[in-house]
Amino acid sequence: MEAEPILATRNLTIAFGGFRAVDGVSLIIKQGTIHALIGPNGAGKTTCFNLLTKFLAPTSGSIIYKGRDITSLRAADIARLGIVRSFQISAVFPHLTVLENVRIALQRQRGASFDFWRSERALKAFDKPAMVLLEDVGLEDFAGLPAGQLPYGRKRALEVATTLALDPDMLLLDEPLAGMGHEDIQRMAALIRHVAANRTILMVEHNLSVVAALSDRISVLARGRLLAEGDYASISQDPQVIEAYLGTGHG
Amino acid sequence: MGDVASHSLLRVEGLDAWYGESHVLHGLGFEVRDGEVVTLLGRNGAGKTTTLRAIIGILRQREGSIQFAGHEIIRASSDAIARLGIGYCPEERGIFASLSVRENLLLPPVIRPGGLSLDQIFALFPNLRERVDSQGTKLSGGEQQMLAIARILRTGARLLLLDEPTEGLAPVIIKQIGRTIHELKRQGFTIVLVEQNFRFAAQLADRHYIVEQGRVVDMIENAVLDRNIDKLHAYLGV
Amino acid sequence: MTRYTRSFLILIALLVIGPHILYPIFLMKVLCFALFACAFNLLLGYGGLLSFGHAAYFGMASYVCAHAAKIWGWPPELCILLGTSAAALLGLIFGALAIRRQGIYFAMITLALAQMIYFFALQAGFTGGEDGIQSVPRGNLFGVINLANDLALYHVVALIFLGGFWMIFRIVHSPFGQVLKAIRDNESRAISLGYRASQYKLLVFVLSAALAGLAGATKVIVFQLASLTDVHWMMSGEVILIVLVGGMGTILGPVVGAFVIVAMENYLAPLGAWVTVIQGLVFVVCVLLFRQGIVGLFQRHPARLKKST
Amino acid sequence: EIDVKIGILNDRSGVYADLSGEGSVIAARMAVEDFKATDKGIRVNIVSADHQNKPDVGSSIARQWYDQEGVDAIFDVPTSSVALAVSQVTREKNKIFIDSGAGAADLTGKQCSPNTIHWTYDTWALANGTGGAMVKQGGDTWFFITADYAFGHALERDTTALVEKSGGKVLGSVKHPFPGSDFSSFLLQAQASGAKVIGLANAGGDTINTIKQAAEFGITQGGQKLAGLLIFITDIHALGLQVAQGLVLTEAFYWDLNDATRAWSKRFAERSDGKMPSMVHAGVYASVLHYLKAIEATNSKDASVVMAKMKEMPTDDPLFGKGQVRIDGRVTHDMYLFEVKKPEESKGDWDYYKLLATIPAAEAFRPLNEGGCPLVK
Amino acid sequence: MFTILGIPSQALFGQLLLGLINGSFYALLSLGLAIIFGLLNIINFAHGAQYMMGAFLTWMLLSYFGVGYWWALLLVPVLVGIFGLVLERLLISRLHHLDHLYGLLLTFGLALIIQGLFRIRYGVSGLPYGIPLTLAGGQNLGFMFLPNYRLWVILLSLSVCLATWLVEKTKLGAYLRAATENPTLVQAFGINVPRLITLTYGGGVGLAALAGVMAAPIYSVNPNMGADMIITVFAVVVIGGMGSIAGSIVTGFALGLIEGLTKLLYPEASSTVIFIIMAIVLLLKPAGLFGRRV
């Protein structure tokens, strides 16, 4: 009945100088769930993401993905295993067109792209699947525009489309809704729910109503440590969480 | 709004602004009275940030009239404008990587007495006290936002321009900031607040201006907000 | 695609008419520097990497090629090949060290490594110190074409140039080139998509070094001389100037830039000490008024250096 | 009627610009005027260019001059590496190259060419003058401060050989990177060696800095003598006598040698802002003169004809006196060992040298059979 | 007498002292360069030329106006500094919003022009300038003869470095660093950034000129004197951490020492050693020894 864990950490720790930004965190993320990571500012959420995707190397502890220890892999290789992240500050390739942004991700799947002697017309084959992905996120009308000229909310949508192009098993989203207007928030939440159908998602988000609506399970971090874990109902009653994150009189 | 004019601290009229070729503000106008908290609400890309940047003078391609405390500042350079008593907290926070948290905090020169003391600031944002010697950009996203607000509270500016100060902050901090703004208002600061989160804005503001495509299309008194909530939702597309 | 085809055709036409109007040796010098600048532009304009030590590859290839031709008596085609390979190898070693750093630090580390090559060239025996390797025989290409004839040599050089130029065009517009652009735009994002960014950067570095070497080795056969000028940091500076004057990140920019700069050096020589003053003025005027370069002036969206702070 | 085009190729912006540069063009013009070329039906056209001390720049200018602009002969060309490159191009194009500015003894040695003449001096002659003559004057222990590149090594090697041949001893040497700016460290090492003579096997700014700092550290007051192996009157002018006094050096020419040199130098100075000529300028004057004489005599400007005539005809001019062009291209004439005057001994600007010894033409240059020139059978 | 590394200790001390003196030139020059880089984000390639101008102006003051060394020490940095202000206002300020590369190229062009003009007017052999009489002579330290002038150089340079470092610790330093990163925002806090930048450039140039005055009596005063030095000084700034004041001071002196040692142990490598160190440092500590940003 319980789903298999897809990603687990054991005592994950990183210290910057003497400061432990993430301190002995053991997480278990189950296959096919939406798992939210919340916590006050500076709790170590982004740092946690950086550790999981190997943009930072942990001081100690281990990371297990599908039963395999991936603690010593490099960032690019993590992505190749199917764990793909988004960034807190939106990350697109500003000088490539919207279509090319997605194509770059599709292109990776055909293996290493070291073939500098071939014409880029070889990439035409990816245009169709790329357009399909753009349609999914409602960007089909912008395909030819340089990504840098997209409005903020659409950049995030493009980022998601690019990420989905890799067909990852697991998505790590860092504040996907930050800075979005109400309209976009709805659209994005729907999109996240849609892509979660056959994937696992770990997400950091401050927008609690969305967190409440979407996530199956929530872990609360504070000062680098795991404070509480559970579903939204139990978390929101936890006095420690109220004290550290929600604040009193929340409602 | 004629009765307002006599006390107005900031008065923007017929403001046009451009980024290079693209014309972003089209004759935007609003007023802020001394001691008021006023919000600019609007969808993404409406021109709220641009308005603030035009007022403080960072965006130089601007025309129209901006009067602050009786001075016409549309031609002034941003340092001169700031010295007249305007504090600006940018959307992107603008924390300096080469400065420690303390140095970031002490950077804006004090232009007038009446700002908060360091102790008051640390009482408001305890996170900052802990990390006071670390590098500014090593703070978490939310901590940086606190720092960005904190540093203009010291200067004694009478008018604060806050661009989405709650973005990316934990609820507990948002509440703190709400209390802070309240307190600042009580102390006589005048505040222009750009917000997405109108629930937050509603607890603080006296009036709301709705910005749409570079124009102010409506003004709603906070007192009558409840009655106009549907109209507001329509404007913001909620 | 037609726009590129047109550029190619114009270029070929110019190459064919060239020697009938201008002094062939001057043109060959232009072509060598144009190739060198194109190679540099590949790294800067498309890879986003500003190397301040490209003279090392240019110069190393010229020494190796000169040595092979003069001391071992190898035929020119093998000498050029050997020189190019030496540059590629050097590029591989230096590139592996340098690409781990970014921005101004990348520039400075390439400068430091290139300075070592300079001092090596100054002191190593086989380079002939400040005399350089002189009287390098031009030899017979494939044992048949006598390169002592300036016109014959010109055509060979023009072919080498076209080959190199075409190759750079190919690289830029290949699947590899796409990834490169993505990495230049946003490296962490490219990594998070699973690209091992450093390997791509290394490959483009090696390609650029090899092509710079090709230019250096060809220059030796033309001028029969390899000297310290080729490895001096001023040479690294000059290639930047060429690219800047011509237009960074444009395909034809480096070629135009090379023509202008080499012509200036050649035709201003009688002015003596004023040459440096005039060159300085060109720098200043270019930087202040024509940052997009000559070719950039005629194009609507030339690539620009990103402001990196 | 013969049209002759000569090119003055030298350094016009770098370290050798003062001792060659525009002055060499002035000297060449004076030669043409003094020869009264137009009266003799020889129209001489002079072009000039800056080789920036880079062999590639020099050789490409030379090539272009020969191929495109009809230049018949190139003169001056200081800086050994450029001179060697120009010599090679000249040979390939079968033209004439008469060098005055460079020091490379190889020009008339292993790399000699039937188309090249070397007029004024070479490193062997300087080493011989300073090294050999100093030892005879009692300076029999040496320490070298050498620029770490082939040219510096050659100077040190040649001088060492001559010092040892004359019965002296070399106590040590130190190689400094090129170019350098601080030499105090090397000077201390030289001082510690206790050698009577410190040989400066470097050139240009390096030599000037070494001498300046030697004065500062009181090296000469301590009784050691400095011997410059490649130093010109323009360098002494730059240093000032206060600093340069007591320095010993060899030159092929000095303006104040005799009435003829004084008269010519005075005319030269009038045309160049009062600057006195260097030996390189004198060499350009004398070599252009000799070249024009050969053209007049053969009524041809064909390189091999003129070259043969120049080698056959003895040289004779007011600046170097009588001499000859050897088969290897070396011009032989007297050389002089000078010591730089003390400030109180000098009567004014440019009065810098005391003559210590004259080295007769026959002994001044490397013997014909020792150079390894293939033209010498 | 004992020996270290096979070298008599006395010789070693002598060489180290000399290295330190050279280091003071590196420190002073790289200090100006670091200040300018710190604020303008420009690698001031004209720094060598401005150093040379300092030395030349010292000579000119003496030969044209009879103004001696001590006045020159005061006047020259001010005059050349003003020249720097004008350059900044007229030319460099137009590039503030662009990549560093453009600033580097502009100042490179300026260096060529300045050096070229001096070359045309004064030639390259150099001009004589004596040591001021009050500082002539020297001290016999037992292990070496130390000219008084060198002693003066090291003392003056140390105090100037110290003073600059103290200024950097103040509010002004924070302004400078912040303005480097985000001039627009700093200006929006009420600081006149353009004026700050202009004055800083003038100050950095003044430091270069001061080094030039100090160099005139001991180094050859010629138009190339700066060009020969500039690459080494770059290396010092990079090793110290671009823009780090303390970094360039410490590295300047340290490299002087290391270079001095190399001159004794393996003189051929003494100018290469700096680049080897630079490469190693950059590989191990990408932002330089004292740099904070990457």
Ligand SMILES: Nc1ncnc2c1ncn2[C@@H]1O[C@H](COP(=O)(O)OP(=O)(O)OP(=O)(O)O)[C@@H](O)[C@H]1O
């Ligand atoms: N490279 C670093 N060096 C030193 N400290 C760091 C570094 N990166 C992060 N930190 C510190 O680690 C703590 C956790 O930062 P992190 O960015 O993970 O917070 P977060 O939970 O994502 O917060 P937010 O919600 O505000 O984005 C912060 O206090 C931050 O200052």
Ligand SMILES: Nc1ncnc2c1ncn2[C@@H]1O[C@H](COP(=O)(O)OP(=O)(O)OP(=O)(O)O)[C@@H](O)[C@H]1O
């Ligand atoms: N630097 C720029 N160059 C060109 N156009 C810009 C620039 N910055 C903003 N714009 C455009 O100006 C318009 C107004 O932008 P502004 O940032 O003022 O919006 P906003 O109301 O603050 O939106 P948000 O809620 O997303 O912050 C938008 O259409 C935006 O695309």
Ligand SMILES: [Mg+2]
């Ligand atoms: Mg975060």
Ligand SMILES: [Mg+2]
């Ligand atoms: Mg905004």
